[in-house]
Amino acid sequence: xxxxxxxxxxxxxxxxxxxxxxxxxxxxxxxxxxxxxxxxxxxxxxxxxxxxxxxxxxxxxxxxxxxxxxxxxxxxxxxxxxxxxxxxxxxxxxxxxxxxxxxxxxxxxxxxxxxxxxxxxxxxxxxxxxxxxxxxxxxxxxxxxxxxxxxxxxxxxxxxxxxxxxxxxxxxxxxxxxxxxxxxxxxxxxxxxxxxxxxxxxxxxxxxxxxxxxxxxxxxxxxxxxxxxxxxxxxxxxxxxxxxxxxxxxxxxxxxxxxxxxxxxxxxxxxxxxxxxxxxxxxxxxxxxxxxxxxxxxxxxxxxxxxxxxxxxxxxxxxxxxxxxxxxxxxxxxxxxxxxxxxxxxxxxxxxxxxxxxxxxxxxxxxxxxxxxxxxxxxxxxxxxxxxxxxxxxxxxxxxxxxxxxxxxxxxxxxxxxxxxxxxxxxx
Amino acid sequence: xxxxxxxxxxxxxxxxxxxxxxxxxxxxxxxxxxxxxxxxxxxxxxxxxxxxxxxxxxxxxxxxxxxxxxxxxxxxxxxxxxxxxxxxxxxxxxxxxxxxxxxxxxxxxxxxxxxxxxxxxxxxxxxxxxxxxxxxxxxxxxxxxxxxxxxxxxxxxxxxxxxxxxxxxxxxxxxxxxxxxxxxxxxxxxxxxxxxxxxxxxxxxxxxxxxxxxxxxxxxxxxxxxxxxxxxxxxxxxxxxxxxxxxxxxxxxxxxxxxxxxxxxxxxxxxxxxxxxxxxxxxxxxxxxxxxxxxxxxxxxxxxxxxxxxxxxxxxxxxxxxxxxxxxxxxxxxxxxxxxxxxxxxxxxxxxxxxxxxxxxxxxxxxxxxxxxxxxxxxxxxxxxxxxxxxxxxxxxxxxxxxxxxxxxxxxxxxxxxxxxxx
Numbered sequence: 001x002x003x004x005x006x007x008x009x010x011x012x013x014x015x016x017x018x019x020x021x022x023x024x025x026x027x028x029x030x031x032x033x034x035x036x037x038x039x040x041x042x043x044x045x046x047x048x049x050x051x052x053x054x055x056x057x058x059x060x061x062x063x064x065x066x067x068x069x070x071x072x073x074x075x076x077x078x079x080x081x082x083x084x085x086x087x088x089x090x091x092x093x094x095x096x097x098x099x100x101x102x103x104x105x106x107x108x109x110x111x112x113x114x115x116x117x118x119x120x121x122x123x124x125x126x127x128x129x130x131x132x133x134x135x136x137x138x139x140x141x142x143x144x145x146x147x148x149x150x151x152x153x154x155x156x157x158x159x160x161x162x163x164x165x166x167x168x169x170x171x172x173x174x175x176x177x178x179x180x181x182x183x184x185x186x187x188x189x190x191x192x193x194x195x196x197x198x199x200x201x202x203x204x205x206x207x208x209x210x211x212x213x214x215x216x217x218x219x220x221x222x223x224x225x226x227x228x229x230x231x232x233x234x235x236x237x238x239x240x241x242x243x244x245x246x247x248x249x250x251x252x253x254x255x256x257x258x259x260x261x262x263x264x265x266x267x268x269x270x271x272x273x274x275x276x277x278x279x280x281x282x283x284x285x286x287x288x289x290x291x292x293x294x295x296x297x298x299x300x301x302x303x304x305x306x307x308x309x310x311x312x313x314x315x316x317x318x319x320x321x322x323x324x325x326x327x328x329x330x331x332x333x334x335x336x337x338x339x340x341x342x343x344x345x346x347x348x349x350x351x352x353x354x355x356x357x358x359x360x361x362x363x364x365x366x367x368x369x370x371x372x373x374x375x376x377x378x379x380x381x382x383x384x385x386x387x388x389x390x391x392x393x394x395x396x397x398x399x400x401x402x403x404x405x406x407x408x409x410x411x412x413x414x415x416x417x418x419x420x421x422x423x424x425x426x427x428x
Numbered sequence: 429x430x431x432x433x434x435x436x437x438x439x440x441x442x443x444x445x446x447x448x449x450x451x452x453x454x455x456x457x458x459x460x461x462x463x464x465x466x467x468x469x470x471x472x473x474x475x476x477x478x479x480x481x482x483x484x485x486x487x488x489x490x491x492x493x494x495x496x497x498x499x500x501x502x503x504x505x506x507x508x509x510x511x512x513x514x515x516x517x518x519x520x521x522x523x524x525x526x527x528x529x530x531x532x533x534x535x536x537x538x539x540x541x542x543x544x545x546x547x548x549x550x551x552x553x554x555x556x557x558x559x560x561x562x563x564x565x566x567x568x569x570x571x572x573x574x575x576x577x578x579x580x581x582x583x584x585x586x587x588x589x590x591x592x593x594x595x596x597x598x599x600x601x602x603x604x605x606x607x608x609x610x611x612x613x614x615x616x617x618x619x620x621x622x623x624x625x626x627x628x629x630x631x632x633x634x635x636x637x638x639x640x641x642x643x644x645x646x647x648x649x650x651x652x653x654x655x656x657x658x659x660x661x662x663x664x665x666x667x668x669x670x671x672x673x674x675x676x677x678x679x680x681x682x683x684x685x686x687x688x689x690x691x692x693x694x695x696x697x698x699x700x701x702x703x704x705x706x707x708x709x710x711x712x713x714x715x716x717x718x719x720x721x722x723x724x725x726x727x728x729x730x731x732x733x734x735x736x737x738x739x740x741x742x743x744x745x746x747x748x749x750x751x752x753x754x755x756x757x758x759x760x761x762x763x764x765x766x767x768x769x770x771x772x773x774x775x776x777x778x779x780x781x782x783x784x785x786x787x788x789x790x791x792x793x794x795x796x797x798x799x800x801x802x803x804x805x806x807x808x809x810x811x812x813x814x815x816x817x818x819x820x821x822x823x824x825x826x827x828x829x830x831x832x833x834x835x836x837x838x839x840x841x842x843x844x845x846x847x848x849x850x851x
Contacts, residue, residue, distance in 0.1 A: 083714035090783030138727030145682035256570035360499035
C-alpha cells in the first residue's frame with residue numbers, strides 16, 4: 001500500500017494497483033460516522049463504438065446501453081437483489097451512469113466488510129435473460145419520459161446535440177425510446193465483458209473504515225478470480241470539427257417560464273502548453289468572475305429584465321474540447337443570447353475580482369474534506385478526467401494568477417456557440 | 429457533541445458544540461402560524477432581505493462582502509411545517525481558527541446587517557430591489573407548473589382539502605403578489621421582527637460563553653417576549669368518506685400520479701415510530717412493496733415512492749406512468765396497502781427498515797444541517813432524544829403496523845395525464 005498525502009489537508013490516501021489491474025484508493029476519515037464506497041468502470045454513455053473483447057473489428061452499439069447495463073446489474077441469479085442485501089444492514093445502495101463512467105456505490109454505518117464483499121461480488125455477476133432485459137425496457141421508457149418533461153434536461157440535451165457533429169457526447173446518457181428497444185441480452189453481455197474487467201475499474205473508499213481490513217478483503221476477493229490485466233480497450237476516436245452543428249434551436253414545451261442556455265465549444269489546440277486541470281481551474285474561475293453572483297454583467301442583465309434570478313455555468317471536458325454551458329430563466333431569451341455573445345467578445349477581468357474569487361475557491365477546497373461524498377467524487381473525477389490524483393491541487397489553486405489567466409484568455413476561442421431556447425407551448 | 433439551549437424570552441438560543449467540521453453554521457428561524465394570504469409577502473421578505481441592505485445597497489455589493497469573508501454562504505427561505513410558516517436564514521462560514529482575523533464577529537456583523545438593517549428608506553423598501561424580487565417571485569410561482577411531479581402533488585392536495593394548510597402553495601400566489609408594495613412590505617417586516625417567535629442555532633467548534641455574549645449583543649433588536657402561537661400538528665378537518673379521483677390533461681410525455689392518504693387519531697408512538705417504518709416498507713426505498721410491485725414486477729414506472737409528513741398527518745404516494753396504466757397502478761398500490769393491513773409482509777422487511785432508521789440516526793451526525801434539524805424537531809415536534817429514538821424504533825412490532833394501517837385512509841387520487849402511449 002502506497003501512502004499518499006493530499007497537500008494542505010489531513011487526508012491520507014492509500015493506493016494499490018492489484019495484479020489484475022484493479023486500482024484501489026482508500027481515504028479513511030475517522031471523524032465521520034459513515035463510509036462511502038464507489039466501484040466504477042471507465043465505461044459511460046460515450047463509449048458506444050469499440051473493439052469488443054476477443055473481436056477484431058469495431059462494433060457500434062445502441063445509444064444508452066451503458067445505462068441499461070447499470071440497471072441490469074441489479075438483477076441477480078440468486079434472486080436476492082443488491083437493494084435487499086444492503087437493506088439488511090441499513091445501508092443505502094445505488095448506481096449511476098455518466099458520459100465517461102458507471103459507478104456502483106453504497107453508503108452506511110454497519111457491516112462494512114460484508115457490504116464491500118457483496119459489492120465486489122454482485123458487480124462481477126451479471127444475470128441477463130431475454131425476459132429480464134425486456135422487462136427493463138418499460139422501466140427505462142418511463143425514466144426517459146420523465147427526463148423529457150424536465151425543461152433544463154431538455155435544454156442541455158439540445159445544446160450538446162447542436163454543438164457536436166460526431167462525438168457521442170451529443171447523445172442522451174440513457175438513450176432514446178427507439179434505441180433502447182434495440183438492446184439485446186447479447187449486446188449487454190459483450191459490453192459487460194469488455195468494460196467490466198478489473199483492469200478497467202476503480203474502487204474508492206472514503207470515511208470511517210479500517211484500511212487494512214478493506215485491502216485484505218479486496219485482495220482475497222480478487223485473487224480468487226486471478227486474471228491479468230487486459231490490453232487497452234480500443235475505443236473509436238472521433239475527429240470533431242471546431243464548428244458547432246447548429247447555432248440556434250427553439251423548442252416549445254409545457255412550461256410557464258422560458259428558459260435559455262448557451263453552449264460554448266472551446267478547442268484546446270492552442271492551449272497545449274498548459275496542464276488540463278489548470279485550464280479547468282482557470283475556466284471555473286473565469287466563469288465565476290464573468291457570470292457568478294458578483295459579476296457586473298449579471299447585475300446589468302437582471303436590472304434590464306433579461307435574466308430572472310441567476311445565471312448558472314459549468315463545463316465538461318470532451319476529448320480536445322471544453323464544453324462550457326450557461327443557463328438561465330429569461331423572459332427575453334433572444335436579447336439575452338445577443339448580450340452574452342457580445343460580452344464573450346469583449347470582457348476584461350480585473351485583479352480585485354480575480355483575487356477575491358480565488359480566495360473563495362481555496363476556502364471551499366479545504367471544506368471539501370469535511371464531506372466523505374465530496375472527497376470520493378473529487379478523487380474519482382480527477383482519475384476519470386485526467387488519469388491523475390492531483391495531490392497538490394492546493395498549490396495549483398494558490399498559484400493561479402491573473403497574468404496567466406490573461407494569457408489563457410488570449411488563446412481561447414469563444415466563438416463556437418450553440419444556443420437553445422425553451423418557450424411555453426401556446427394553447428390551441 | 430454538546431447541546432445547550434437557552435430560553436432568553438425574545439428568542440431561544442441553541443448551541444451545538446462539535447469539533448467535527450471546519451465550518452460554523454448559524455440558523456435564525458422566524459416562526460408564526462401559516463396564513464394563506466401571507467405566504468407570498470413572506471417569500472418576498474425572505475428574498476429582499478438577502479438581496480440588498482442599507483450598507484450593501486445592491487446584490488452585487490452584498491455578495492462581494494460575503495466572498496470577502498472567505499466565501500461565507502448566506503441563504504434564506506420560507507417553509508411550512510404543519511401549521512407554522514418558518515422564515516429561515518442559514519449562514520455557513522469558515523471557522524476563524526483557520527484564518528487570520530476575527531471572522532466570527534465579522535460574519536455576525538454581516539448576518540445582523542441583513543436581518544436588522546434592511547434596505548428601507550422612508551418606510552419603504554428600495555424600489556430597484558423590489559422590482560427585481562417581484563420578477564423572481566413571479567417566475568417562481570409560475571414555474572411550479574414546469575415541475576410536473578410537484579405540480580401534480582399540489583393539485584392532488586388542493587383536490588383533497590383546499591382549505592387546509594397542507595394544500596397551500598408555498599411558492600405563493602400571483603394575485604397576492606400584485607398587492608405587495610414597498611411600503612406594506614416594510615410594515616410586514618416590522619411585524620415579523622416584533623412578533624415572530626425566534627430560534628437561533630449555532631453549530632461548530634465554538635466557545636459557548638463567547639457565543640452567548642455575542643448573540644446577546646448582536647440580536648438585541650429582537651426584544652419582545654413571545655408566546656407559542658398554537659399547535660404545530662395538523663388535524664384533518666375534512667375527512668373524505670369515499671376515495672375521490674381527479675384527472676387533468678396536459679401536453680407532456682409522462683403521466684404524473686399523486687395520491688394522498690389522511691391519518692387520523694394516531695398516537696405519539698405511532699406518529700413518531702410506527703408510521704416512519706410503515707412508510708419505509710410501503711414505498712420508502714428500493715426494497716419497498718411499491719417498488720417491487722409497480723416497478724420491478726409490472727414494469728409500469730421508473731420512480732414510485734411514498735412520503736410521510738408527521739406534522740401534516742399525511743402520507744403521499746407519487747409515480748410517473750403511462751396513462752393507459754393509470755387504473756392498474758392505483759390498483760397495485762391499493763393491494764400493497766391492503767397487504768400491510770393484513771400483516772402480509774415479512775419480518776425481514778420490518779427489521780430492514782428499523783436498521784435503516786438506526787443508521788440514519790447515526791450518519792445524520794456527519795452533516796451540520798442534519799444535526800441542526802434534529803434539535804429543531806426535538807424542540808418543535810417534541811421528538812425524543814437519540815437514545816430514546818433508537819429504543820422506541822426497536823420496540824415496533826408487526827401488530828403495531830397492522831393497527832396503524834387501519835388509521836390510514838386513501839382519500840384522493842390525482843392524475844396529470846400526458847400523451848397516450850405512443851412515441
